[in-house]
Amino acid sequence: MTDITIPNVGESVSEVTIAQWFKAVGDTVKKDEPLVELETDKAAQELVSPADGVLEEILVAEGENAEIGKLIARLGSGSGAKAADKGDAEVKAQTEAPSSDKSTGAGAGLDIVVPNVGESVSEVTVASWMVGVGDAVEKDQPIVELETDKAAQELVAPRSGVITVIVKAEGDIALVGDVLARLGESDSDPISSSPAKSAGGEGGAGGKLPDVPPTNTGSLPNEGVAMPAAAKIIRESGLDASAISGTGKGGRITKADALAAKANPPKAPAGAKPVPAAPKAPRNDGPREDRVRMTRIRQTIARRLKDAQNTAAMLTTYNEADMTAIMDMRSQYKELFIKRHGVKLGFMSFFVKACVQALKDVPSVNAEIDGTDIIYKNFYDISIAVGTEKGLVVPVLRDCDELSLGGIEKGIGALGAKARDGQLSMDDMSGGTFTISNGGVYGSLMSSPILNPPQSGILGMHKIQKRPVVINDEMVIRPMMYLALSYDHRIVDGKEAVTFLVRVKECLEDPERMLLDL
Incomplete structure (x- = not known):
């Protein structure tokens, strides 16, 4: 039996958050294969398996905190058959953070909330939505870009589903723990009128979702895998995102990819409809001033x-x-x-x-x-x-x-x-x-x-x-x-x-x- 403990992940860091388990109880794992993603107030990193074996027990669930040196799982030898013995319910309970959201409709709804994005950061600005209401999303697909006073970062979908409501519009300020959107399993998962228990913050812990009308920011076809800066170039240049090969993580289109495609436009796939270029504003026919809110x-x-x-x-x-x-x-x-x-x-x-x-x-x-x-x-x-x-x-x-x-x-x-x-x-x-x-x-x-x-x-x-x-x-x-x-x-x-x-x-x-x- 091998104990999996929280390692020393950096100077002045005393605890981490279990962000995501990559393996379930009973799964066979190889040495150096990623087991779990750990998140600190500065960065996220993966913890790999120290040996070959079977994940016998998970002691700390996703979303929970663990101090340096704490035992979070046990690794044993075997064929991986224990997953069936323990049952799917136990595996799910140990590997998924429990959802306390209440919803009506076909599937269980999940609130997308503002995560802890860094030390001393208490609020963020919703910079841009990459999806709209009714859009289907895959697990780990970027859905929204959040901007703090230090940096911008993307928030990904915690699971596959459908965006049923967007609570915070682009440009809105949101506190850590505030609800940004609702992710359902089907189109029939409306926002609940009953109290939603989310991860803290006003409008989060123990309170109703903010009374904001659903905001459909829309999304460009084939633009879901483009990063925000790349998506802007694609939109303004009238490019077809599906014809651009992404070099970023997971095949995502980076700004460099979009600029290269702009300089040498790729051919659109057969049958694809061309995306019209953004119309140019006529000279001397617009407002003499533009008032734009400063970014964070x-x-x-x-x-x-x-x-x-x-x-x-x-x-x-x-x-x-x-x-x-x-x-x-x-x-x-x-x-x-x-x-x-x-x-x-x-x-x-x-x-x-x-x-x-x-x-x-x-x-x-x-x-x-x-x-x-x-x-x-x-x-x-x-x-x-x-x-x-x-x-x-x-x-x-x-x-x-x-x-x-x-x-x-x-x-x-x-x-x-x-x-x-x-x-x-x-x-x-x-x-x-x-x-x-x-x-x-x-x-x-x-x-x-x-x-x-x-x-x-x-x-x-x-x-x-x-x-x-x-x-x-x-x-x-x-x-x-x-x-x-x-x-x-x-x-x-x-x-x-x-x-x-x-x-x-x-x-x-x-x-x-x-x-x-x-």
Whole structure:
């Protein structure tokens, strides 16, 4: 008999929620086969079987919490025949979270509620519905996109069924535990007038469903497997989603897939009706103004940036770096680097390495203020500012001091792809110690970046521009970049800030010494 217990899933995490059992009592499992999905306040992860065997007993049901080290199941040897001995009722009781919803009609209704989407997050905005009332959905099919002040994420159907009512319309605010929609087994499962017991929150625990008329947001044919950003491109470009091959998880269509299809439209299947392109608005025949509600992410960006100005004693110091050495190195090793690492050698990896070296030399820039204490960080998790359609996001590249240039380029590429597809998690954007922002990709020649609280420093990169400079008393033309370091003067003195920026400049202008740790 093998005990299945909750492992240590991360620093400061003391308990998890059983999100989903992949196996039922009596099922035969193989070593390293996923058994259960565990959910924390930061992320979700799968727990795999430590050995071959049969799942003898499940002790913690879906939806229940379990502390680190708690026994949640037992694995024994056998052929899997115990499922029949225990009976379907016991298997179902142990592997499915009990539904306390009351409904009328042919099938049992299930309330779709706002889940716990992260630490300190109490409400979400319903960004977009991917299905409408009356639509049939499959288990794990994305049905709605929820937006918090930190990120956007999709909520999937907990089982197959039919959407019988949508309670929260697009743009509505919903608290954690609020009912979003009702999922029935058939079209005859209307919303119940009796109290529905959902997972907490006003309008949830022990109360009636909110008295909101059913809202059918509609859905595009064949668009159920497209992610929100991709669905928008498909709709506006008049593409046929069924003719696009998705490269995302489970074959879902990503934004990159939709953009590729827009550039080279696929042929629609035989007999398919063409989707008409969105009509273009006539010139000078529309309203002179459009009032659009700010997204939760945009509101948070605005609030955090203003809070940084109001709280920190923010100051910016400037310098410039000669990029000749790095540009020569990139040109010399361009093809070899791609063959070795599978990614291009960009500028950002050099800047990350230079900043890590400077942070080691000037620890106060890698620290933060907590009340009357200063917390010095002995690790180097660099936040990389990324512009997306929904605003600026700042995912974090972990332990950059332990990464090679190739590892940094791969990590930045992966975070950038997740940002563009709206797949960044809370964990991806929390815990950074220092930020790098590259305004040069948009043509910025010089700027003063605003701090990313609670961090004490942010480096602004800018456009590389050929300028005349004096070297050895001679005027020469060199590719130069202005550098800007904004810092919190409460914790970082002017001498330390200038030393930091000069150290970054030296590392960039002599990358061989930096890579040799000299």
